[in-house]
Amino acid sequence: MRQWHMLTAQLFGTGRLWRPLDQALEVLWQAGAWREELIQLLELLAERADRRLHPLPWALPVPLRVHGHYSRAKIEAAFGVLSTESPWIHREGVLAHQASATDLLFITLRKSEALFSPSTRYRDLALGPSLFHWESQSTTTASSATGQRYIHHAERGSRVLLFVREQRKRDGRAGGPTEPFVCLGFATYASHEGERPMAIRWRLEREIPVAWLPVMALAVLGGQRQFPRAGSQTGSTAPGPMELTAVLTPAEEGGYVAFNPETGTTTEGESIEEAIANLREATSLYLEEFPAGVKGHPLVTMFSVPAHA
Numbered sequence: 001m002r003q004w005h006m007l008t009a010q011l012f013g014t015g016r017l018w019r020p021l022d023q024a025l026e027v028l029w030q031a032g033a034w035r036e037e038l039i040q041l042l043e044l045l046a047e048r049a050d051r052r053l054h055p056l057p058w059a060l061p062v063p064l065r066v067h068g069h070y071s072r073a074k075i076e077a078a079f080g081v082l083s084t085e086s087p088w089i090h091r092e093g094v095l096a097h098q099a100s101a102t103d104l105l106f107i108t109l110r111k112s113e114a115l116f117s118p119s120t121r122y123r124d125l126a127l128g129p130s131l132f133h134w135e136s137q138s139t140t141t142a143s144s145a146t147g148q149r150y151i152h153h154a155e156r157g158s159r160v161l162l163f164v165r166e167q168r169k170r171d172g173r174a175g176g177p178t179e180p181f182v183c184l185g186f187a188t189y190a191s192h193e194g195e196r197p198m199a200i201r202w203r204l205e206r207e208i209p210v211a212w213l214p215v216m217a218l219a220v221l222g223g224q225r226q227f228p229r230a231g232s233q234t235g236s237t238a239p240g241p242m243e244l245t246a247v248l249t250p251a252e253e254g255g256y257v258a259f260n261p262e263t264g265t266t267t268e269g270e271s272i273e274e275a276i277a278n279l280r281e282a283t284s285l286y287l288e289e290f291p292a293g294v295k296g297h298p299l300v301t302m303f304s305v306p307a308h309a
Contacts, residue, residue: 002078003063009073009082018087054206056185058159060100066185066206072106075163075181079104093137096149101158103149106181107134109216110167123199124164126216127286129207129264132162132187134200141195150200151189160187160202166215184208190289201289213266214257217282244283246276263287 001021008024019027028035053065064070064078073089076082079097082089095104107124124134140146153160162184169176187202208216247259251268258275259266265282269275 002061002080005077005083006063006070006074009077010071014073014082015088018084020084054185056161057205062100064183066183067209068183069180070163070183071178071180075104075106075183103153103158103160105134105160105162107162107164108166108168109164125282126208126213127201127265127282127289128217129210129213130204131190131286131289132164132184132202132204133285134162134202136198136200138197140198142192142198147195147198150198151192154188160189161185162187162202162204164216182212210266214251214268217265217267217278242287246279248272248275263290 004021004025008019008021011028012019012024053068055065056062062078064075070078073082076089076095079100079102081095081097093106095106096102097104109124124132127133136147136150140150142148142151149156149158150160163181164184165179165181167179170179184204185206187204190201190203192198192200244260244262247261248256249259251257255268255270256272256275257266257268258279260279260283263283263286265279265286267275267278267282269278
């Protein structure tokens with residue numbers, strides 16, 4: 001039933017455009033040409049899929065898959081929030097779904113001044129394949145009910161589910177098509193700093209695909225913004241610098257992708273110097289959360305394969 005509601009939301013819209021399921025299916029059944037075109041489109045999209053989707057590891061009837069792309073309306077329909085009785089989608093960045101005891105975090109990485117106010121342009125990015133830096137609402141404190149829910153969600157039996165997109169509109173303009181979210185799956189609380197907003201680091205249950213890391217890690221780093229640093233202990237002696245590896249490859253759209261194999265952090269830059277500087281900052285943030293020493297360096301070499309016409 002929820003999958004049908006997801007389809008209804010996608011085809012007809014929400015709010016005043018929403019159609020009850022029986023009416024929507026009647027229209028779809030009568031429009032034979034439209035239905036056939038829709039089937040062909042779904043087959044084409046299935047052929048072009050370049051990522052394996054993974055079911056959410058729970059028994060609830062939520063028809064979403066980890067690493068799948070979904071609009072906000074489809075996500076809310078999947079959770080039973082969007083329905084004939086309530087056809088309007090929510091606008092908040094966090095939706096606390098009480099029926100499943102899940103906080104749904106809707107994260108837009110590149111927040112344009114035209115579409116986001118200064119109080120909602122939070123700094124969010126991936127610090128590595130399994131660690132995500134997220135800032136809460138600007139009024140949230142660690143001692144508040146919301147802050148305590150985030151910090152103690154695991155012991156209280158609730159979950160946190162991340163949905164991320166690069167920007168709100170595909171072309172960055174207010175009139176462009178809305179970009180869907182990627183479901184990154186469940187995450188658990190790792191640590192936090194500060195408040196109003198709280199800078200929380202979530203540990204993902206399933207790693208972010210390597211091909212997505214440059215966008216998710218650079219969305220804010222590329223803007224040269226400053227990020228919260230873990231506080232140093234008073235009187236402690238700072239360790240010496242660590243020598244790490246940077247593997248750089250040309251990016252398709254220009255510039256370079258920088259990858260650190262010891263930690264898995266990935267960033268981009270317009271030049272080699274900028275890519276390495278971004279990688280240094282992202283890796284430093286990652287090691288603040290996972291300070292274990294790096295044992296040895298990887299062997300970086302080259303190999304050949306037969307050429308294909």
